[in-house]
Structure formats: structure tokens, C-alpha cells
Amino acid sequence: MCDPTSDIISHVPGNILDKILMCLPLQDAVRTSILSRKWRYAWVKLPQLVFDQTFYRDLPKATHTKLMMIIYQVMLHHRGPIMKFTLSLSRLESCSEIDLLILFVSSNHIQDFTLHISKGELYKLPSSLYSCLKLRHLNLRSCILKPPPGFEGFTGLISLELYDVVIADDVLSSLISNCPLLEDLRLHTSTSLHSLEVVGPNLKYVRCDGHFRSLCFTNTSRLAKVFMYLKGVRKELFCSEEETSSVVMLLESVPVIESLGLDFCYVKGIAASVLPARFPTTLNNLKKIRLYEICFREQDEVSVLICLIRSSPNLEKITIEVSGDRFNSFLCLLCKCRIRRLRQFVILLSKFQAFPGATSAIPMDIDFLEMHGCSDVSLNQLREVDMENVSGTKPELEFIKFLLAKSPMLDTMLIKLKSQSVADELQIVKELTRLRRASPQAEMNFGSRDVQVQ
Numbered sequence: 001m002c003d004p005t006s007d008i009i010s011h012v013p014g015n016i017l018d019k020i021l022m023c024l025p026l027q028d029a030v031r032t033s034i035l036s037r038k039w040r041y042a043w044v045k046l047p048q049l050v051f052d053q054t055f056y057r058d059l060p061k062a063t064h065t066k067l068m069m070i071i072y073q074v075m076l077h078h079r080g081p082i083m084k085f086t087l088s089l090s091r092l093e094s095c096s097e098i099d100l101l102i103l104f105v106s107s108n109h110i111q112d113f114t115l116h117i118s119k120g121e122l123y124k125l126p127s128s129l130y131s132c133l134k135l136r137h138l139n140l141r142s143c144i145l146k147p148p149p150g151f152e153g154f155t156g157l158i159s160l161e162l163y164d165v166v167i168a169d170d171v172l173s174s175l176i177s178n179c180p181l182l183e184d185l186r187l188h189t190s191t192s193l194h195s196l197e198v199v200g201p202n203l204k205y206v207r208c209d210g211h212f213r214s215l216c217f218t219n220t221s222r223l224a225k226v227f228m229y230l231k232g233v234r235k236e237l238f239c240s241e242e243e244t245s246s247v248v249m250l251l252e253s254v255p256v257i258e259s260l261g262l263d264f265c266y267v268k269g270i271a272a273s274v275l276p277a278r279f280p281t282t283l284n285n286l287k288k289i290r291l292y293e294i295c296f297r298e299q300d301e302v303s304v305l306i307c308l309i310r311s312s313p314n315l316e317k318i319t320i321e322v323s324g325d326r327f328n329s330f331l332c333l334l335c336k337c338r339i340r341r342l343r344q345f346v347i348l349l350s351k352f353q354a355f356p357g358a359t360s361a362i363p364m365d366i367d368f369l370e371m372h373g374c375s376d377v378s379l380n381q382l383r384e385v386d387m388e389n390v391s392g393t394k395p396e397l398e399f400i401k402f403l404l405a406k407s408p409m410l411d412t413m414l415i416k417l418k419s420q421s422v423a424d425e426l427q428i429v430k431e432l433t434r435l436r437r438a439s440p441q442a443e444m445n446f447g448s449r450d451v452q453v454q
């Protein structure tokens with residue numbers, strides 16, 4: 001037992017002290033210097049330096065110059081290797097001082113590097129970054145990535161996240177292929193990329209937020225989670241038939257895929273090709289499907305959904321964010337874009353009208369199962385369904401009826417109703433709770449305003 005008069009703080013074992021400091025925000029770790037002589041400057045050997053919003057909380061009025069000076073002072077006091085370095089501040093601007101910080105960490109065995117530029121021009125990464133050959137995690141935002149000639153990639157990289165990073169298509173493809181250990185790839189771009197080839201023998205997770213006119217997956221036999229979204233991208237950049245055949249090819253090149261996420265633009269891309277009753281490759285490992293902005297009044301979008309379900313015999317969870325009338329949504333988009341000239345409006349509207357399925361509203365008097373030929377479909381493994389923004393249209397209700405009737409193992413179905421009058425919501429709840437359920441233990445939960453019914 002410890003002597004009650006002993007200085008416990010001063011006798012904390014070194015390994016425990018290090019773990020405590022690692023759990024603290026950087027500024028709090030520095031403040032521990034006043035606790036005792038043993039703790040004085042213990043923080044200077046921290047293997048990680050994180051300058052993020054937590055670091056910024058005590059400096060809300062600091063100018064950009066003052067912030068950089070404080071960061072410099074911390075770096076000058078530091079001793080030993082820096083395994084992780086994060087620079088992600090809401091007021092961080094592109095500046096030459098960042099070059100010196102990257103040069104400093106590049107010679108200190110850096111393995112985890114994060115740089116998020118928030119203001120001003122894009123930051124061009126210096127050549128010293130490409131000498132960080134021990135990198136395992138790289139996360140960049142609002143940067144220009146242009147490797148020098150002869151750069152052979154980060155051979156030890158495990159995860160790569162690029163958010164609004166300017167990089168040539170062929171350079172990005174080369175970078176990915178030269179990271180043989182890469183497992184996690186996340187790309188977000190607000191512009192359209194022409195062509196991207198993803199070669200990754202160890203890839204397990206891919207998320208692409210943006211418009212890729214041509215996307216090819218090669219040697220990705222371990223890829224289990226794929227998410228393709230156009231969220232945050234101008235929706236008038238619709239996928240054409242020529243540009244979206246790669247979406248169907250994607251499903252054929254990922255035989256062990258377990259989770260798939262798509263938004264309506266990529267669903268339209270699949271529908272633009274000749275859509276069979278099921279995909280050429282049965283997706284035996286696919287357990288989770290997540291679809292965004294799906295309009296049940298669009299026959300082609302529902303057909304793709306049914307095709308995915310039919311091709312996935314072991315599906316366990318379906319998540320769908322329902323979209324309302326596609327035409328009204330598109331008009332709202334045009335208003336947000338503040339199109340001033342009538343000529344621009346006509347051009348964009350013509351693209352919309354020519355888009356596959358734009359006028360393929362589902363007739364209200366045709367049976368859902370008959371229309372989509374899904375009377376033979378069975379969902380023997382489905383256990384969970386989440387649907388959001390359900391407004392109670394006939395196609396939506398028919399699809400819910402189909403899921404309840406075909407899912408003998410269903411546990412829960414969560415229906416989030418779109419904002420309407422309470423009376424309308426209660427009427428929808430009444431209709432849905434009367435539907436026949438193949439699963440005796442299936443629970444239907446509803447959420448919207450004050451409506452909470454089971």
C-alpha cells in the first residue's frame with residue numbers, strides 16, 4: 001500500500017504516464033508540466049501531435065500568424081519520432097510555413113499524416129511529403145497532389161482519404177496501384193473525373209463521392225464495402241448510358257462485396273444499361289444495401305432495386321432514403337443554381353427530359369409484384385429494414401407490403417414518415433400496420449413528429 005504522504009503523481013510508471021498523455025488534447029498534455037518534476041516536459045516525447053479544433057478551442061481569437069507561431073514553438077520543443085501528425089484547423093490557410101512543418105515530420109518517421117486546408121487557395125504539397133515512405137495513413141483536404149517524376153508510391157499505405165484534392169486521373173490511378181497494402185480508399189471530389197482505375201489486391205473499403213465518367217476495379221477480390229455517391233455534386237451532371245456501364249461492371253468485379261451504397265444517379269446509371277432480371281453474378285456475400293434519393297414513382301429505379309434484391313440471396317438489411325417527385329426536386333435544384341439565362345435553363349431541362357426513366361412514372365393501377373416480376377422473390381435472410389422520408393404514395397406502400405410478405409425472418413422495420421399533417425401520418429400508420437407479415441416476430445416502428453407507434 002502507498003504511503004498517504006507520498007507523491008503519487010511523481011511516482012506514476014513511465015509507460016502509464018505516456019498512456020495518460022496520449023489520451024489528452026495536446027494543450028492539456030503540455031500543461032501537465034506543472035504537476036511535478038517527473039512530468040516536466042514529458043510531453044515533448046509524445047509520438048503524436050494533433051492540431052485540430054480541440055487545440056483551437058483555447059485560441060478562438062488567434063490570428064493565422066499567431067496560430068502558426070504556436071505550432072512552431074511546439075514543434076521546436078519536441079524530441080523523438082513523430083508517428084502521427086494532424087493539422088486540421090477551421091482557420092487554416094494555404095501558406096509556405098506548412099512546407100517547413102511537413103519537412104520536419106518527414107524526417108521523424110511519420111506514419112499517420114492529416115492535413116486539412118480550410119480557407120484560401122489550394123495548398124500544393126511539397127516534395128518532402130513524397131519522401132515519407134513509412135506512411136500508413138494519409139488524409140488530405142483542399143490540396144494539390146502532384147508527385148515528382150520517379151515517385152513509386154507509398155508502399156506501406158493502408159488508408160488513403162482525399163477530399164477536394166486536385167490530382168490528374170492517371171496520377172491517382174498510379175498512386176492507388178502503387179500502394180499494394182491499401183485497404184481503405186475514400187475519394188471526394190466536387191468536379192467530374194474522366195477515368196479512374198482502381199487496382200487494389202488488399203482493398204476492403206471504397207467510398208467515392210463524386211462523378212467518375214469511367215470507373216474500373218481491377219484485382220479487388222477482397223473488396224467488401226463499396227459506396228458510390230454523387231452527394232454534394234451538381235446533380236445536373238447526370239450519368240449517361242456511355243458513362244455508366246462501369247457501374248454494372250463494378251458489381252461483377254467485387255465477388256465478395258458485403259455492403260453496397262448507391263445514390264439515385266448511380267442507380268440511373270445501372271438502369272441505363274440493358275437491365276436483366278438479375279445481375280450476371282450472384283452477390284452471395286451482399287448483406288447490406290443502402291440507397292439514397294430513390295423515387296418509387298420512377299419505374300427504372302425500382303427495377304434496379306428489385307434486381308439488387310433478387311441477385312442477393314443472403315441480404316440482411318435494406319436502408320432506403322426515399323425521394324419525392326423527381327421533377328420538382330430538379331426544379332428546386334435549378335433555383336438553387338440561380339440560373340439567370342433562359343438558354344441555360346432550356347439546355348439543362350433538355351438533359352433532364354432525355355435522362356433514362358425521367359417520364360417513367362409507375363401507373364397507379366398496376367400491381368407492384370406483377371409490374372416488377374418479383375412474385376418469385378424470397379428474402380429469407382432479411383432481418384432489418386430502414387426507410388426514411390416515406391410520404392405514403394401507392395408505390396411506396398406496395399414496396400413495404402412486398403417486403404413484409406417476403407421476409408420470414410424480419411425482426412424490425414423502421415419507417416420514418418415525411419413531414420405531413422399528423423392526421424395523414426396516422427392514416428399511413430394505420431394502413432401499414434394492417435399489412436400481412438410473413439415473420440411473426442416482425443415489429444414495425446414509425447417515427448415522425450410526435451408519432452411513435454409500434
